[in-house]
Amino acid sequence: MLRFILKRILEAIPVLFIVATITFFLLHRMPGGPFDTERPMTPEVKKQVEAYYGLDKPVAQQYFNYMKRLVLHGDLGMSQKYFGWSVNELLAGSLPVSLELGLEGLLFALFFGLLAGIIASLRKNTASDYVPMSIATLGICIPNFVTGPLLILVFAIYFGQFNASGWNFPRDRILPAMTLGLYYMAYISRLTRGGMLEILNQDFIRTARAKGASERRIVWKHSLRGGLLSVVSFLGPAVSGIVTGSLVVELIFDIPGAARFFVGAAFNRDGPMLMGTTLVYAVLVVVMNLLADVVQIWMNPRLRFEE
Amino acid sequence: MSAEFPTVTQHTGEVEAGQSLWQDAWHRLRQNKLALIGACFIALLTIACFLTPLIAPGSYEKTNLALGPAAPSHAHWLGTDILGRDMLSRILFGGCISLSVGLAATLVSVLIGVLYGAISGYVGGRLDVVMMRVVDIAYSLPFVVFVILILVVFGRNIVLLFMAIGAVSWLDMARIVRGQVMSLKKQEFVEAAVALGLRKRRIILRHMIPNVLGIVAIYATLIVPSVMLLEAFLSFLGLGVQAPMSSWGTLINDGRKSMEEYPWLLIYPSLFFSLTLFSLNFLGDGLRDALDVRASKD
């Protein structure tokens, strides 16, 4: 187990390194920068600005400097749009908000997805199966940039129960977390139902019944582990999707998270900011994938001995 | 459960024995009402979207500032937007763009996925291991972020948009094609062809490609909604289709901004987009179930 984790970490490092390198040289080819959009600078000012950001040095040198500071100090450089601010400072204020939103969306998806899926599998072909599964089909097809505005329209504007935007009170978390988690809730409920149905048909469930185990015990002790394996392997891709989804959700609900820096940097051609946010997202997704793999192996003893 | 329980498979066998795989699949697809409704909706929508620019060219950009944003009426079935433009025309024109980008991106992704998967599966061995490991790693990267980077660096034009979307949506297709090719390679008719001394090129052209094509077509119908979603997502953020063109993503984003006063500007584009995604998903699932193919991971 420990060896597996070490192996995966060792594998993740070069992947992240390649991602950083590609992103760096890609962004180096980016035409213009945030300085272009404002009034043209005088050549002297421009020179000073370029010297400040180290843009006057050869690319190889820039790359080397960037990687050195990144690896040694975790330094993501200075933002070009927010003059005088480092990318680290800007992200330190906003990333926790994004992480909270993502976590809440994921928890929402897991809680209701698992609940609906388990109930549907135990009451197969009844209303408690059809109703949540139909909702799940809806949830899978409707994208979050449609559900978000519609939720605002219904719950904030018509019923006035929630704020249409902002991130000040606990209840401000509800609509964004729902918007972000709906698709994953739907997907997880389907995976859960399928996985549970497969397990509940296995011979060893019959053995458990023959032992006099109660239905509750059969679900909790005998079925969940095997039935939720597919859900766990879906968690990796789900985290990736939640990161992407949060870009839209933060925009819709006007949440002060990292997304506005990323999307803003895309519009303003703020290279260091784009580079920094991309790296943070990549690390986040890679780490969460690793975690999902570990959980999966912990849950499936047969995988544990394969290495 | 136990093999002891009686089964009555003999009966079904007799009925279906005379039918080919495709007849059988068609029969099953016809039973799937949702998939059929989906197919009809897509057909009608496609016709409407692509005929609109021909029948009423320019109607989507004809402004009527005196009218302004009007609620749905007889003259404008789905209302008008802030500049007094007819929403139905705009939605259908946006649909034209969305569907085109969706199809083009799907083509790109199918092309990459099939090539990648076929090479990996056909050559096998170490190359296969390496290529599949790359796919595994790629699965765990936030690809949408890279699409955004590409669009930022190389400019936001529509060709680049569907190329970039296609370039990040081929992973599933590669896995499916690889699995299919590997199982075909082991099948008897291919072995027979090898034993008969047929040339490799001939084996690939005559035997492998036709057998892989059906499954590719089915999965392509499932890629279409996912790439359309990605396009709408990017356009929603303002990074995709650029004004004066509009796609469903930009329409939804525009509608969102004024939904408090003019909710129809949000609701109708959302409705069209969601219905399209529904239909495509139902159709794709229906086709997949009808042919009973599953994605194999290994």
Added chain:
Amino acid sequence: MPLLEVTNLRTSFHTRHGIVRAVNGVSFSLEKGDTLGIVGESGSGKSVTCYSLMRLIPEPPGKIEGGTAAFDGVDLLTASPEQLRKIRGKRISMIFQDPMTSLNPYLKISEQLIEPLLIHENISRADALKRGIAALEEVGVPDAAKRIRSYPHEFSGGMRQRVMIAMALITKPELLIADEPTTALDVTVQAQILDLVKKMQRELGMAVIWITHDLGVVAGFCRRVQVMYAGRIVERAATDELFQQTAHPYTCALQKSIPALQPKGAALYTIPGMPPDLSRKVEGCPFVPRCEFAQDQCRQPVELKDVAPHHATACLRVQKGEINLKHE
């Protein structure tokens, strides 16, 4: 009063292609400590009979249509789920055909082995574990204290079946139902498992119902045998008598198909034809299409009747004394 008294049990499966009457009016009884073999081909209803008693038939599509099964005064077929749970795994235990799939691959052996104790007895986990280790030693699992912490996939098929037996017997049940527990195992292991169950029966004094398609296993183990065909019992007798005074053409054919009982060099015998389609209603004896003694009269309804003390047959012609199958 017998330990188990089954009367007129009928179980069917409601499938898309009609109602399959898997068990069609089966009655039998079992005394404390007795050993009963139920023999038949696949699909004869022998397993479904026992699963019905334990109410382990998946419903739907399965349905117990009628009959009673009195176990120590409780009708298993109508008992409440709570009543049933108290009997399952405590007073009646079961072992299954395929030890590979009957153990939960996601749980340690220890968890599964002591589960009946935790469910049915007021016992601490530590004590239950001690008894679990003792039970494993009893069934001949070497190094039990260590291996109890393994997962099923770390065991061989024979070892897993030993674990299954230990698990079934850990609560000292009054009745053990064994559903072809040796079928999926190697021949050498089969004999070991058979001996193990014999030994455990001697020690615990429980009754055993042994389901098998193998008359040879029955001969070495069971005191009484009943032969099933197409969801009905066609013959019932003490084991010796079944072999020596065979009273049904189907039993006769089954015996002929055991190579070991035939003279050396004789061609292998197989019963001609196929078992009947159970979704169609059969009047009279279901074996008629394959029976060499069949006559028109065999198509009228027939009951299981004693032809000698404790020896019953459902063959009309044997009942009437028209044919004699002895040493045929």
